[in-house]
Amino acid sequence: MLAEYDVIVVGAGHAGCEAATAAANLGSSVLLITMDMNKIAQMSCNPAIGGIAKGQIVREIDALGGYTGIVTDRSSIQFRMLNRSKGPAMWSPRAQCDRMVFSAEWRRVVENTDHLDMWQDAVVGLLFENEKVVGVKTKLGIDIKSKSVVLTNGTFLNGLMHVGRKQEMGGRSSEPASLGISEQLKSIGFEVGRMKTGTPARLDARSIDFSVMKRQDGEEDFHQFSYLTNHVDKELIQRPCYITYTNPEVHSELELGFEESPMYDGTIQSTGPRYCPSIESKLTTFAEKKEHLLFLEPEGETTHEYYINGFSSSLAWDIQLNGLRKVPGLENVKMYRPGYAIEYDYFAPTQLFHTLETKLIENLFFAGQINGTTGYEEAGAQGMMAGINASLKVQNRDPFTLKRDEAYIGVLIDDLVTKGVDEPYRMFTSRAEYRILLRQDDADVRLTPRAFELGLASQERMDLLTEKIEFRNKLIDFCKEFGVKPKYINAVLEDLGTSPLKQGMKFYDVILRPQVHIIDFIDTILPLRELLESIPNRRDEIVEAAEVLIKYSGYIEREKLIADKLIRLERIVITDRFDYTSLQSLSTEARQKLDKIKPETIGQASRIPGVSPSDINVLLVLMGR
Amino acid sequence: MLAEYDVIVVGAGHAGCEAATAAANLGSSVLLITMDMNKIAQMSCNPAIGGIAKGQIVREIDALGGYTGIVTDRSSIQFRMLNRSKGPAMWSPRAQCDRMVFSAEWRRVVENTDHLDMWQDAVVGLLFENEKVVGVKTKLGIDIKSKSVVLTNGTFLNGLMHVGRKQEMGGRSSEPASLGISEQLKSIGFEVGRMKTGTPARLDARSIDFSVMKRQDGEEDFHQFSYLTNHVDKELIQRPCYITYTNPEVHSELELGFEESPMYDGTIQSTGPRYCPSIESKLTTFAEKKEHLLFLEPEGETTHEYYINGFSSSLAWDIQLNGLRKVPGLENVKMYRPGYAIEYDYFAPTQLFHTLETKLIENLFFAGQINGTTGYEEAGAQGMMAGINASLKVQNRDPFTLKRDEAYIGVLIDDLVTKGVDEPYRMFTSRAEYRILLRQDDADVRLTPRAFELGLASQERMDLLTEKIEFRNKLIDFCKEFGVKPKYINAVLEDLGTSPLKQGMKFYDVILRPQVHIIDFIDTILPLRELLESIPNRRDEIVEAAEVLIKYSGYIEREKLIADKLIRLERIVITDRFDYTSLQSLSTEARQKLDKIKPETIGQASRIPGVSPSDINVLLVLMGR
Ligand SMILES: Cc1cc2nc3c(=O)[nH]c(=O)nc-3n(C[C@H](O)[C@H](O)[C@H](O)COP(=O)(O)OP(=O)(O)OC[C@H]3O[C@@H](n4cnc5c(N)ncnc54)[C@H](O)[C@@H]3O)c2cc1C
């Protein structure tokens, strides 16, 4: 450890690891302080990365030069592209991971990052000077100085765990809570709230009858999370998941425990994630439903430990067990541990700029679960953005933010800082206005050039991207120019179940048909084959990218137009232009909200709940527009 | 989890894992309860197994069918046979391990053991009925019933950690302490004491200049810990250790911290391991020494984390760092974390029978660090013996114990229950009267047949042993019978630097020469080569075993004779024969000690400190001998 760092990151969870590596890779000297170096990037809940909208975020993190994608690829024991039957805006990669390998691989990345030191200890407070943060205080009694601090404490701030009527302080099962930080920040004016999340029981596979469940295997194709090519040394053994269901008997068993449940007896007051509810919440919210879907997911390459997705619970342990034993296939199940709920402190994210720096204290950044989000991916994305901006600020460089039409990460952060949260925030495709622009296949096209310019994405990434764009465009041009004749391709078309051509046309127009894919003609169209074979890297991905652009060009263009229009509004900067409290022509609510959020642009102002279009007009008029 | 188990093992450390697997492999239903399933068999201190006398213990655990040896072989990143220059009684295998792989491999073993369930939770108390233990109480509020309980809480019972003046409760860095158990046992009459141990800082290899240190590589030969043959799927990358030294400058820096040290200001009262002292103890105990040896040991196959053996400390973190920075090669060193000391509760082991069952409470067994020992190997050995005996007792079978001339494990347990401890007990070869009988090469010969009879060692082990003995004896017979002529072997002898033969003699007599090894003649003596080539498994090991028997037969025979004589005394059972308090012919001290320890045999009685040969004579006379 040195006497002073440019950036101190507190907590080596999903947010902290991305923050620390990003800041260090931008050349700042970084210290990553975490309670337990054996639990780096521990997956607190299910061992899976990605999924709907979250998968896109991981692709974006990767495109920016982050590591969640690389680590996921290295620890994946099952990969699937969700929503393949829908349009490409919805395609979402998801991987089951080996929990221990995931953590070990993240540790390897962190350890091998230049300018990045690690220190095992707990931060108990921050050091301030003139309303700026200047370092941290640790449990070992050390004051460590720094030019900026990124807090990523996850669920640890005053964490309180519940299983039935049993309560215990802790940041996660068998890990101590973090005390001191929220009290200190509250005392200097930060708004601190309380949220809740939960996790299901872990089961011993040897006591499960998988034969009565539906098996779900992964996909064996070219997809992965990272846009890099040679980052996986050793593929892990692939493992299936299993699907089963609850039933009324299960529900009755569980209901016996409601009286003793901390959710119902008023012990737990804070809000949990509506979209990831506990099984007891599902039983009350959807009382009419006779069954709920459950996934049995392996926790690793060889372990017998299974995660039971859909059965998160803070009911008493025996109620959980009795309920589980009524599930088909789990009649004799043995638990390794019961599910539990955890309550923890978060900071209302409207207290942040888009850079994730706090408005109250200069050089202090917040990222991850403490901003009211839930999910590894959301945490990682924020960590990366906070790390980047902490580093840029130290170096007196311009901040780096992403727009809503550029990235889900842009949507995420804009939602957080503009709208705030009233329940744990997770990403959905529906939160994005420009979904077709934010696809998983082109996060590199959207973001790598920006990250490369910043000095974060490597030359290798940039070269791969340049090559991808070159061949993608070549392929599109080929499709546009190449004419196909009925006699050569009709046989293929018929095989694909689509009507034969009556006359020649451009290959491009054939590809527009939903049933048809470029690759189907590799044996029929020789010049196509030659072109495809000339692609040195990531051929399948490039073909997919080209095809998406061809098939969805109409939608894409339309969304771009709308986005451009709105972006003009977005770009009108209003930071520090108004004293909102004195603008009597605004509605009272708008006055208050605008004063609280202090939006940076008209676009952001327009998204604040309670600020109406007429309020926006008032602002535009005042600016002479 | 079931409603009731035969055996509950508390704590999945080195003792608990051996206890649980041994009990389960003997057919008892076992529940292993531990606080954190991600930290199974965590190496609290340095990532190394074996060493002098400890390596022999691991070989013995293996010979009995335990797993420490197998797990070590699977996670070894450097292997060495210590003391090769001394006689074979002193040869001691030692391996550096990858800390994470070690834990993962133990977890794999535990998970795949039949009859063995796991439960993540903390035990807070025991359940009793009629002075027998009948189960445990957990933090989650569960009462789990069992026919016996094995406690293996390690350093967790009321653990209190120290770094300079900073103190914190905990069982190990960033893990909670275990509260409740010692208080409960104290209240029913158990003698509870307090001990102390410590660990050094962990360093970032990237900040170390290894070029000024002495490199120490492992050995590339056939030795390993397990007597099995195909238990390692994948060998890990082998890594070197490095040797450096402290100097007067280091010492001065450290001395600056003595005033604030918990060791010297009276905060730490309990006794630490005399043979594994902190650097500050070394500076005071050996004030005249100008330097102390330090080993830099890697913590894993790929990590940059290094353990600095010899620098254990509870001085303030900055004092540790300043001291380290005066060590050649560590001028710019960065720590990952400082060293610390920990104080914890233990139970005076004289409260135990040789089976490790407590005298006070039936069916309650203690093993590992809580019996006042230190070291993974000592813990594993006790765990195994406690697990075996807990299981045997449930099954109404005879207890299983080892004698002092049978195994270091026998010496260990006899020392503990007979002499008790006044500082953390670690094994040394000097503790054994019959060292030449307790060699690392023949633990299988000594113990596997007994474990096989018990049902613990597998058929595979027994077959390998039978084969070993067969070929070992064939080889010895060959040496005895085969005559060598000067003209054929003198060239070899000269190469080996030993005088040529003047006349023919038995090959056996040639082998008696210290410079000469059987294998040296593999190219010269054709029938020898044929015999060696006919050995299907573990050839080098078998040759070594034969050679040891040839070269040291004199010593071995002598020790056997002495042992046999003493064993006759040992075998005279005196359990429950005397009311010592009424035997006025005994010395007062002997009366008290004998009454407290209640020795099982005359042999044990004779080893109790304070019981003199004349006291023993009194007993023998009273028994009519
Ligand atoms: C029980 C449980 C259930 C969950 N269920 C779900 C779910 O169903 N769905 C979902 O999407 N997400 C779930 N999550 C949330 C998910 O784990 C988090 O969103 C994600 O881990 C957040 O990442 P993070 O980096 O913000 O924090 P974390 O992953 O929590 O990491 C925080 C890190 O900071 C360290 N730390 C904290 N305080 C200090 C300090 N003072 N000093 C030093 N180090 C410190 C911790 O040791 C830890 O390493 C759950 C979490 C828990 C605990």
Ligand SMILES: Cc1cc2nc3c(=O)[nH]c(=O)nc-3n(C[C@H](O)[C@H](O)[C@H](O)COP(=O)(O)OP(=O)(O)OC[C@H]3O[C@@H](n4cnc5c(N)ncnc54)[C@H](O)[C@@H]3O)c2cc1C
């Ligand atoms: C800081 C430190 C330094 C050390 N230095 C040395 C050294 O220099 N040389 C040396 O030879 N040895 C050293 N040791 C000791 C060595 O680690 C132990 O001898 C060895 O680990 C003992 O094994 P064990 O199985 O008895 O206990 P441990 O390895 O401590 O395992 C105990 C297990 O029990 C679990 N547990 C405890 N209480 C409960 C409960 N109530 N409910 C459920 N689970 C519970 C814990 O989680 C843990 O998994 C050191 C230990 C520490 C902590």
